[in-house]
Amino acid sequence: MMKKTLNRRNLLKTGAGLALGSGMITGFPAVHAGEEKVLRYLGTAVNQADDISKQLFKDTGIKLEYISATTDDVTKRVITQPNSFDILDTEYFSLKKLVPSGNILSLDAKKIKEFDNITPIFTKGELPSGKKIGDQGTAPKKVMFLEAENSTTFAKEPTQWVTLIPTVYNADTLGIRPDLIKRPISSWAELLNPEFKGKASILNIPSIGIMDAAMVVEATGKYKYPDKGNMTKEEIDMTMAVMTEAKKAGQFRAFWKDFNESVNLMSSGETVIQSMWSPAVTAVRSKGIACTFQPLKEGYRSWASGFCVSKATAGPKLDYAYEFVNWFLSGFAGAYLNRQGYYSAVLPTAKAAMAPEEWAYWMEGKPAAIDIKAPDGTLLEKAGAVRDGGSYDDRMGNVACWNAVMDENEYMVRKWNEFIAA
Amino acid sequence: MMLVFALFFILPLCFVVMVSFWDYNEYQMIPRFTTRGYYESFEGCLTKLPELCTMLATYVKTVKLCLIVWLFTFLIGFTVAYFLAFHVRSKTWQIALSLLCTIPFWTSNVIRMIAWIPLLGRNGLVNTGLMDLGITHEPIEWLLYSEFSICLALVHLFTFFMIVPIFNSMMRIDRRLLEAAYDAGATGWQTLWNIIIPLCKPGIVIGSIFVITIVMGDFITIGVMGGQQVAAAGKIIETRLNALQFPAAAANAVILLAITFLIITMLNRLVDIRKEL
Numbered sequence: 277m278m279k280k281t282l283n284r285r286n287l288l289k290t291g292a293g294l295a296l297g298s299g300m301i302t303g304f305p306a307v308h309a310g311e312e313k314v315l316r317y318l319g320t321a322v323n324q325a326d327d328i329s330k331q332l333f334k335d336t337g338i339k340l341e342y343i344s345a346t347t348d349d350v351t352k353r354v355i356t357q358p359n360s361f362d363i364l365d366t367e368y369f370s371l372k373k374l375v376p377s378g379n380i381l382s383l384d385a386k387k388i389k390e391f392d393n394i395t396p397i398f399t400k401g402e403l404p405s406g407k408k409i410g411d412q413g414t415a416p417k418k419v420m421f422l423e424a425e426n427s428t429t430f431a432k433e434p435t436q437w438v439t440l441i442p443t444v445y446n447a448d449t450l451g452i453r454p455d456l457i458k459r460p461i462s463s464w465a466e467l468l469n470p471e472f473k474g475k476a477s478i479l480n481i482p483s484i485g486i487m488d489a490a491m492v493v494e495a496t497g498k499y500k501y502p503d504k505g506n507m508t509k510e511e512i513d514m515t516m517a518v519m520t521e522a523k524k525a526g527q528f529r530a531f532w533k534d535f536n537e538s539v540n541l542m543s544s545g546e547t548v549i550q551s552m553w554s555p556a557v558t559a560v561r562s563k564g565i566a567c568t569f570q571p572l573k574e575g576y577r578s579w580a581s582g583f584c585v586s587k588a589t590a591g592p593k594l595d596y597a598y599e600f601v602n603w604f605l606s607g608f609a610g611a612y613l614n615r616q617g618y619y620s621a622v623l624p625t626a627k628a629a630m631a632p633e634e635w636a637y638w639m640e641g642k643p644a645a646i647d648i649k650a651p652d653g654t655l656l657e658k659a660g661a662v663r664d665g666g667s668y669d670d671r672m673g674n675v676a677c678w679n680a681v682m683d684e685n686e687y688m689v690r691k692w693n694e695f696i697a698a
Numbered sequence: 699m700m701l702v703f704a705l706f707f708i709l710p711l712c713f714v715v716m717v718s719f720w721d722y723n724e725y726q727m728i729p730r731f732t733t734r735g736y737y738e739s740f741e742g743c744l745t746k747l748p749e750l751c752t753m754l755a756t757y758v759k760t761v762k763l764c765l766i767v768w769l770f771t772f773l774i775g776f777t778v779a780y781f782l783a784f785h786v787r788s789k790t791w792q793i794a795l796s797l798l799c800t801i802p803f804w805t806s807n808v809i810r811m812i813a814w815i816p817l818l819g820r821n822g823l824v825n826t827g828l829m830d831l832g833i834t835h836e837p838i839e840w841l842l843y844s845e846f847s848i849c850l851a852l853v854h855l856f857t858f859f860m861i862v863p864i865f866n867s868m869m870r871i872d873r874r875l876l877e878a879a880y881d882a883g884a885t886g887w888q889t890l891w892n893i894i895i896p897l898c899k900p901g902i903v904i905g906s907i908f909v910i911t912i913v914m915g916d917f918i919t920i921g922v923m924g925g926q927q928v929a930a931a932g933k934i935i936e937t938r939l940n941a942l943q944f945p946a947a948a949a950n951a952v953i954l955l956a957i958t959f960l961i962i963t964m965l966n967r968l969v970d971i972r973k974e975l
Contacts, residue, residue, distance in 0.1 A: 348940035355725055355942055373942065377725040474839055480926050482941070523927070530843045530925025540812075545821050546842070685724060689941040690738065694752045696937070697929030 313338045313596045318354070319365030320347055322535070322555070323444060323581070323613070327651060331608050338596050338603075346534060347481055354379050359588045363597055367581045369414040369483050371439050372681040375428050380584045382422045382437040387598050390605040390622045391441075397672060398442045398580065398621065399434055407673055409578075413487060413505025413680030416442065416580045440582030441601050442621035444613045447576030447671045451542060451552030455566040464488075464495035464574050467549060468522045477541055477550035478519075480531035482692040484679045486512075487577045488551045489519050491676065495574050505680040509687055516691045520698045531696060535559075542567055554617040557664075562654060571665040575676030582621070614638050615651045619668065641667030711955075718948035727944050735949030739934075752929070757957065760931040763845065763920070764913045764961075767852045771909050772902070774853065775860025779901075780894075782861075783868035796865070799858050811851055811922045818842040818850075843925030851923045852913055859912070860905035867901030868894065899969045907962055914958045931957075 313336070317324065321344040329340040343361055345353060351370050353360060358379035366374065374380050385391045395404060401417040402408050411417070419439055421431040430439070452461050457472075467476055467488075479485050490504035493515050501511060522528070529547045532538045539559045541547045552569065560567040583604070585597045603609075610626030613619070615634065620626040627635050636642040641663055648657040665671045682688055718735050721728040743751035750758060778799065786792050802810060817823045818841040825837040840846055871894065879889045895902075917932035931954045938947035 352940065352942060373725040528925075528927060531927060533926060540815065544815060544819050546815075546819055681724075686941075686943070689937075689943070690741075693934070693937045693941075696926065697752050697756050697934070 313592075314341060315339070315363050315593070315596055315600055316341045316343060316361045317363045317365065318343045318345070318350060318361035319581075320344060320350060322553075323365055325612065325651070328609050328612060332600065332603055335608075336599055336603050338600055340600075354586075358586050361586050362589045362593055363600065364584050364586060365443065365581060366440070366584075367579055367679060368416045368419055368440060369579075369679045369681045371419045371430075372414065372685070375419070375422070375430070375439060378428060379587050380439075381587050381589065382425060382439055383441055383584060383598070383601065384425075385436050385438050387602075388438075388441055388605070389602050390625060391438075393622045393624055394442055394605075395619075395621060395623055397445070403669055403673055404623070405669060407669070409673060410575060410676040411678070412501075412503050412676065413577075413678035415505075415678045416440075416445075416582075440584050441605070442580055442582040443604060443609070444582075444618045444620060445578065445580035445672075446554050446618045447578045447665070447675050448551070448553060449572055449576050449665070450549055450570050451538075451557050451560075452568050452570045453542065453545070453548040453566060454568050456545065456548045461549070461570050462573050464491040464572050465497075467492050467551075468496065468518075468527060470525075470527070472527070472549050474526050474529055475546070475548045476527050477530055477532055477538070477547040478528065479538070479551040480533045480696060482689045483681055483685075484577075484579070485551070486515070486682075486688055486692060487677055487679055489515050491574055491577060493518050495572075505677050506682045507684060507688070509684055512684060512688050512691050516695045520695050523695065523698060558617055558650070558656060562650070562656065569664040571671075571674070575674045576665075576671065577677055577679065578672070578675040579679045612651050615649075617663075619672065637661075637663060639668045641665075641670060714948045714951055717945050718952045720945040720948075722943055722945045725942060735943075735945040735947075736953075739946060739949060739953075753934075756929040756934060757931055757953075759929065760914060760954075761957070763848060763852070763930065764910055766849050767856065767913050768906060768909050770849070770853045771857045771860045772906065775857050775905060776864055776898075776902070778857070779861050779865040779868055782865055783871075796861075799861055802854060802858065807855075807918065808922070810855070811919060814847065814851060814923065815842065818847055843923070843927060845924070845928060848920050848923045848928060851919050852916070855919065856909050856912055859908035863904040863908070864898055864901040867898040871897050900971055903965050903969045903971055906965055910961055910965075911958055914954060914961075 315338055317340045324342040324344050332338055350366055351373060354374050355377055364380060396402050398416045398420055401411050401415055419430050421435045422437040422439055423429045423431045425437050478488055490501060493499055530541060532541060535556055538552055538556045543560045543563050543565050554569055557567050557569040583601050589597060605622045607625035607629035610620030610622055611629035614626050633645040637644040637648050644657055644659050644661050647655055647659050650656050719731055721730045721732045721734060740753050743754055782792055782795055820837045824841060828834045875893055876889060879893055915932045917936045920928060920930045921933060935947045935950045
């Protein structure tokens with residue numbers, strides 16, 4: 277009887293347990309035997325770092341298979357091929373499309389160890405210090421919780437069922453080439469300033485681009501939106517008319533859709549002012565070209581992304597998924613993201629995994645006490661440099677709006693495409 | 699043969715036509731008959747006449763780009779094929795030179811297109827060269843991210859598709875015909891116009907079909923070389939797909955197919971390819 281149940285796998289498990297318990301062996305992958313723990317991870321390439329998957333395998337034995345696609349293609353894939361991935365890493369704004377489709381499953385907050393330590397930006401829309409931040413657009417708190425496990429309705433108050441466990445977020449603004457502009461830039465309105473005719477660019481992802489456009493229109497003083505994250509048809513028409521007029525006058529050099537395109541445009545000098553993402557600014561700078569992620573007086577446009585699972589994920593796969601998400605929030609990944617200029621969802625664990633000088637530079641806006649290095653070890657900033665936009669509270673505290681899927685989204689996308697084609 | 703054709707061409711095509719008449723919302727297709735995919739694409743086009751609405755202007759632009767690219771690929775392709783067929787005498791050299799024409803295909807499509815940027819960009823080779831020579835004082839902006847750069851890239855890419863069928867037709871021409879023409883006192887141009895071109899027609903038409911069908915549906919080259927600012931029919935379909943509006947994308951695909959089909963039918967009228975082959 278005993279012999280029958282004591283198969284190889286159980287033996288190893290007990291063995292490993294004993295070894296760990298006795299504290300004799302450390303630093304081994306937790307699991308050696310049994311079937312491989314594999315998770316297919318669908319997302320944009322931005323968060324899919326090799327270092328993260330290697331560390332994950334070392335710590336938990338889970339093997340990640342990255343499937344990377346552009347923002348639009350990730351959404352398309354969830355809708356059309358929900359069986360082709362296990363873990364989904366996507367932005368909060370796309371939830372308004374994904375949740376009603378029923379192709380993704382919510383996660384149980386009770387199984388997430390650090391859930392209570394997740395920054396209140398997600399749960400309440402405020403900084404850890406209690407300061408309320410802008411919530412126009414698809415702010416995470418609006419779509420973070422479901423009414424019940426299999427519900428497709430977003431809950432107004434926090435519940436146990438979480439649509440996306442947050443991983444990373446940031447405050448975006450315009451990137452500029454200070455060496456070519458040679459004067460201070462302080463407003464979103466500058467994007468349409470004729471001074472930069474033929475040298476400006478905006479990103480061509482409707483849900484994000486429309487918010488940049490709205491920030492610009494508001495900054496020029498043309499119109500004040502009651503809620504730029506949820507425009508009426510007339511407001512959409514007006515916004516697109518302003519942008520189309522600028523386009524026809526030759527304001528834009530090009531539109532970009534993909535991270536590398538934005539880096540190329542900026543570093544080649546084709547554009548000097550454009551919508552940009554933080555790591556793209558870093559990429560331009562690491563080529564030795566001056567580029568600033570310019571804080572603007574109207575505030576930032578923010579975004580956030582997180583994890584959920586495909587509806588087809590069940591059984592042991594689902595357990596691995598929880599294990600992975602818990603690992604992701606436990607420090608290593610958070611520190612990694614912070615060092616890229618993003619922000620991690622659970623700040624205390626990330627802080628513990630970073631050097632105090634790093635934390636002071638990235639999060640507190642203090643001058644770097646040591647040389648600041650990217651996660652891969654390349655030099656980002658020499659000692660003494662200060663982060664663009666300053667501290668976490670200064671940057672996230674000045675968020676004006678979030679990337680959005682509006683009620684009139686279909687109409688907006690149609691008008692956006694006409695603008696691109698005009 | 700028929701089965702493969704039906705399974706992989708006719709059937710998917712039927713699906714596309716069917717889906718183009720479906721309804722849709724943010725995240726799914728609704729199998730309910732509607733012409734929404736079509737009429738929303740052309741919303742406001744009638745009231746705006748005689749001025750062209752964006753959608754009509756886009757189709758007009760696509761056809762225009764297509765004709766320009768066709769003209770240049772034809773002129774260059776014909777000349778190259780003529781040179782290969784009638785001026786290069788040795789078979790080895792003919793093969794070697796034809797292989798040279800495939801060089802643009804040795805790298806990936808995307809890399810080939812990105813390579814234009816350091817050449818044509820504001821601080822690119824052409825602009826700095828022109829300025830150093832004192833020919834221009836300001837960088838020429840329209841070299842990149844313009845219709846010019848799109849046509850340049852497309853011609854560069856697709857001339858080869860014109861060369862091969864025309865070269866093939868030329869090689870089939872009985873050389874005695876040319877000698878007879880010469881003996882009868884025809885000039886070089888007369889020979890070209892009255893003998894070579896008529897006998898090359900099938901090659902020209904096949905090459906044209908290649909180029910036209912590819913350019914009409916292209917969205918990657920047009921996107922990259924146009925800085926995503928120049929619209930084309932293929933791009934409309936792509937953006938619709940990205941917005942998960944599959945029926946609208948299908949509707950535009952059907953329209954594009956109809957236009958392409960029309961052009962090809964017209965070409966077929968000029969030359970009956972089946973008979974000529």
